[in-house]
Amino acid sequence: MTRALERVIATVGITALLCGAAVSDAEVTPRVEKRTLQSGMRVVLLENNELPLLQIRLLAEAGSIFDPDERSGVAAVTVKALLAGAGERNAVQLQRHIDSLGATVWTEISRERSQINGVFHSRDALSALRLIYDLVAAPQLTDAELENYIRRQKSAVFQLYDLGRPIMDDAAYELFFPGLPWGRLPYGEPDELSDITPGDVRAFQQKYYSPERLKLVIAGDFDSRRLMTDVATVFMAQSRGERESPPAPVAPEPSERLRIVLLDEPGSPSAWVGFYALGAPFSSAHQQAAQRMLGHLLGGEPELSYIGRKLIEERSLISRLESATPFQKLWGLLQLEMSCPRENVVDVIAETLDELRLMSETRISKRELEDGKRFFRGYYALGFETAGSGATRLAEALAGGEAHNYHDSLLQAINTLTPDDLMKVAADLFANDRLAVVVYGDADRFERSLNEFGLVLRKRTGERGE
Amino acid sequence: MTDTHLRKISATPCCVALTCCLIVGSALANEKGVVDTTLANGLTVLLLEDHSDPLVSVWLDYRAGARQESPGKTGLAKVALEVMKNGSLGYRRGEYSRLIHSGGGETESGAWHDGAFFAARLPVRSLRDVLLMEADRMEYPNITPEAVERAKTVVALDRKARLETDPYAPLVDELLRQMYTAHPYGRGAYGSPEDIASLRSDDVDEWLRTYYRPSNAVLTLVGDFKTKETLAMVDEIFGDIPDDKTPIPPVAPEPPQNGERRATTPGHVRIPVFIVGFHTVSSSDEDLIPLQLLAKILISEKSSLVYQRLVLESDVALSTGGGHVDFFDSGLIYGYAFLNRGNSLSDAEAALYEEIDRVKSGSFSDADLMIAKNQMQMQLLNQAAGSLPRAGNMSESRRVWGDGERWLKNIEAVQAVTVSQIQDVAQRYLRDGNRTVIYLEPGLTEERGQ
Numbered sequence: 016m017t018r019a020l021e022r023v024i025a026t027v028g029i030t031a032l033l034c035g036a037a038v039s040d041a042e043v044t045p046r047v048e049k050r051t052l053q054s055g056m057r058v059v060l061l062e063n064n065e066l067p068l069l070q071i072r073l074l075a076e077a078g079s080i081f082d083p084d085e086r087s088g089v090a091a092v093t094v095k096a097l098l099a100g101a102g103e104r105n106a107v108q109l110q111r112h113i114d115s116l117g118a119t120v121w122t123e124i125s126r127e128r129s130q131i132n133g134v135f136h137s138r139d140a141l142s143a144l145r146l147i148y149d150l151v152a153a154p155q156l157t158d159a160e161l162e163n164y165i166r167r168q169k170s171a172v173f174q175l176y177d178l179g180r181p182i183m184d185d186a187a188y189e190l191f192f193p194g195l196p197w198g199r200l201p202y203g204e205p206d207e208l209s210d211i212t213p214g215d216v217r218a219f220q221q222k223y224y225s226p227e228r229l230k231l232v233i234a235g236d237f238d239s240r241r242l243m244t245d246v247a248t249v250f251m252a253q254s255r256g257e258r259e260s261p262p263a264p265v266a267p268e269p270s271e272r273l274r275i276v277l278l279d280e281p282g283s284p285s286a287w288v289g290f291y292a293l294g295a296p297f298s299s300a301h302q303q304a305a306q307r308m309l310g311h312l313l314g315g316e317p318e319l320s321y322i323g324r325k326l327i328e329e330r331s332l333i334s335r336l337e338s339a340t341p342f343q344k345l346w347g348l349l350q351l352e353m354s355c356p357r358e359n360v361v362d363v364i365a366e367t368l369d370e371l372r373l374m375s376e377t378r379i380s381k382r383e384l385e386d387g388k389r390f391f392r393g394y395y396a397l398g399f400e401t402a403g404s405g406a407t408r409l410a411e412a413l414a415g416g417e418a419h420n421y422h423d424s425l426l427q428a429i430n431t432l433t434p435d436d437l438m439k440v441a442a443d444l445f446a447n448d449r450l451a452v453v454v455y456g457d458a459d460r461f462e463r464s465l466n467e468f469g470l471v472l473r474k475r476t477g478e479r480g481e
Numbered sequence: 482m483t484d485t486h487l488r489k490i491s492a493t494p495c496c497v498a499l500t501c502c503l504i505v506g507s508a509l510a511n512e513k514g515v516v517d518t519t520l521a522n523g524l525t526v527l528l529l530e531d532h533s534d535p536l537v538s539v540w541l542d543y544r545a546g547a548r549q550e551s552p553g554k555t556g557l558a559k560v561a562l563e564v565m566k567n568g569s570l571g572y573r574r575g576e577y578s579r580l581i582h583s584g585g586g587e588t589e590s591g592a593w594h595d596g597a598f599f600a601a602r603l604p605v606r607s608l609r610d611v612l613l614m615e616a617d618r619m620e621y622p623n624i625t626p627e628a629v630e631r632a633k634t635v636v637a638l639d640r641k642a643r644l645e646t647d648p649y650a651p652l653v654d655e656l657l658r659q660m661y662t663a664h665p666y667g668r669g670a671y672g673s674p675e676d677i678a679s680l681r682s683d684d685v686d687e688w689l690r691t692y693y694r695p696s697n698a699v700l701t702l703v704g705d706f707k708t709k710e711t712l713a714m715v716d717e718i719f720g721d722i723p724d725d726k727t728p729i730p731p732v733a734p735e736p737p738q739n740g741e742r743r744a745t746t747p748g749h750v751r752i753p754v755f756i757v758g759f760h761t762v763s764s765s766d767e768d769l770i771p772l773q774l775l776a777k778i779l780i781s782e783k784s785s786l787v788y789q790r791l792v793l794e795s796d797v798a799l800s801t802g803g804g805h806v807d808f809f810d811s812g813l814i815y816g817y818a819f820l821n822r823g824n825s826l827s828d829a830e831a832a833l834y835e836e837i838d839r840v841k842s843g844s845f846s847d848a849d850l851m852i853a854k855n856q857m858q859m860q861l862l863n864q865a866a867g868s869l870p871r872a873g874n875m876s877e878s879r880r881v882w883g884d885g886e887r888w889l890k891n892i893e894a895v896q897a898v899t900v901s902q903i904q905d906v907a908q909r910y911l912r913d914g915n916r917t918v919i920y921l922e923p924g925l926t927e928e929r930g931q
Contacts, residue, residue: 065533065866066862066865066866067862068862068863068866106793107784107789107793107794110783110784110788110789110793111784111848111852113783113784114782114783114784114852114855114856115784115848115851115852115855116855117855117856117857117858117859118859119859134859134863136859136862163796166796166821167796167799167821169822170752170799170819170820170821170822171799173751173752173822174751174752174799174819176751177648177649177749177750177751177752178646178647178648179646180646282749283645283749284641284645285641285642285645285646287646315582316578316582316588318566318574318575318578318579319575319578319579319582327635328631331631331634331635331638333638334635334638334639334641334642335639335642354642354646355638355642356638356641356642356645386579386583389583389584389585390582390583390584390585391585392585393584393585393586393604394585395585396585397536397585397586397587397602400534400536400602400867400868401866401867402866403866403867404867
């Protein structure tokens, strides 16, 4: 058969393949070893012997929603300062120890949790466990180091203001939950950072890094039973603390009009535009499934998604488009973020709102939905190919307060979705009190034109460096 | 902690690392190892079986990057890459993405300084379809005036977005512009707006005919397949694509730099930052590994001399970083520091040079070198995680060293580097006259990205 002929046949074949194949319900999560230690810390181990590496994710229920009142940023400073010396090692010695293992250790902060991540050589498993233990159970947190970290956090916040995009979803949360823990900036307000004391950080660490608030995920090249014994031995000394539940979810205030937040960055020739839709708590698998499918259909692959096809392929209005549905426990969020020249901001908002409206008014075709289901089936299965991606998947599930195999339930829920389900969830998600539009850019250039879409709220993005 | 102490704790992992990594190297290469063959039309094919998952990764490299662009035609590498996404004789635009994404696979593509690539990770059942599409667009790309105009718009928007939404991006562009006065690396990978606007279908057509052909490409497959059958399939699908094997046009060399170059670029930022670069060598040069280790000892890692001095000990900087850029023709070693507000760029720069002098005079320990070696070995291991990055590394390795497995063998070469070699490369490359410095300072009111 010639290649030219096969091309034609292949085209037909691909179409048949895409339209005909049934979506399997098989599980995607590999077998894991799991245990809750006497101290209350949950441990999940996933063997992946591809390479001699260990991927560690330690989740602590110690996010910014637990910041003391008028001290936003304490959680952020605390998780970073865990690396400022631990056990017998001061900051410099600790860093040299990490580097001498060839390891990488980094931290993250979000509203609900803080996270310590590490990549180690599998021969160093015991050293890695001891190191992680020292970070959470025996950090030094000296006055001198903490004062440095508090000062440095202020610079870090200004760097985020320079970049723009990292602060956009925060503006949406601030709008939905004014004055509430969920509305706080996870990295801290510059004014409030100045008021943080080393004592605040030490108290936070004591209270929120106790073992029953910790979940440890390790994926990589090891023998699970042996490693579980080592984990139990190393973390045995950690004593239980007091349990404090996160603040209860509070429904956002109803709003008659769509709200648009302008993060004013004078002189910026380009803009970021974000659409944030507040979903149901994470435990609603059906709602989560619908939110993820909507995110995929609206803002997944640029050539295939509704917004990508319209705003990139047809009208060349935006240069980047990303959708995300973060894993968090109390609130689901569907976010669509895009960058564009500032002269396109008004068109971008109009076109995107139009697409969101269509989602809640028009049934998508069964074929499109089946394509989407197939995408997720492959996406979650491929997500366990490496130890690093496997560890991240497991950590996501645990971060949402779910079982390690949450992705299997999620896939089942995705497989049962109908076009009507999507319409209904879209109508809820994209209602005015659930949707926020955030624009980062030179507000003077487009503020007036945005009034036609809804209520415009303008904010400065923090002092400049003069 | 003393140096002696560090030497003790570092020595053991390093020795073990060597053994482990050699095992890893052979495990990744499988019992059969990388199969490297060249079809009659000149297409290089690398195959590596890996049956751990029912997946395959496909990586198709073309030596068609910004380094081949002529003055006045900058941005052509990216525009041509976009046009290649417009489908081909047998496939409509978007069909490639649809095939891969509806199977849950992922795609990547890009054109950078030294080349362009299309990559995909997909269920193994779709391999034949993907190869058919790649072959079809290699031979029959759908170059229409509309496709070229759309590609120009996409590239221009992307360029604008990068420069305007990342306020620190101009720093790197300015560094390359100052460092490379003759070589195309100085013109950047994104092109100028004027050049992009003036590109025509003929330019794209000529570019694709010159560079997107079998003898200028490397096709790498890693995954769950049988080598013999897959090689036969590749030959069946790609083997009859014609190639006249005309030589690829040469690239203007960069003359040696004689004297420091400095510039301050407009900043729409709150945090001051500077970057320093020094010319080094081609990515195939034997000095490459000592230079990569030098960058780690000096500035890349958190235990590096500069990070310790400016972040951990003095709190002058919010963060520092750097590394070696392995360009095909002539690379660079660079370092940067984002300063905490209220600190002086010139003081921080002076502190960086004092640390460079320490390296040149050998005032760093064996322990520092051990740490850098361990870091580099782990970096190489991490690059091997997953079939798609592995395919990309094999392809690059084949292009640079003519050996698809050499990147893993570098783990052994890292072990052989001595303190005196680090000192030697520091003295030869980190010279004042070979230095370029760029400042980005807050408070300048010019609009960014212009």
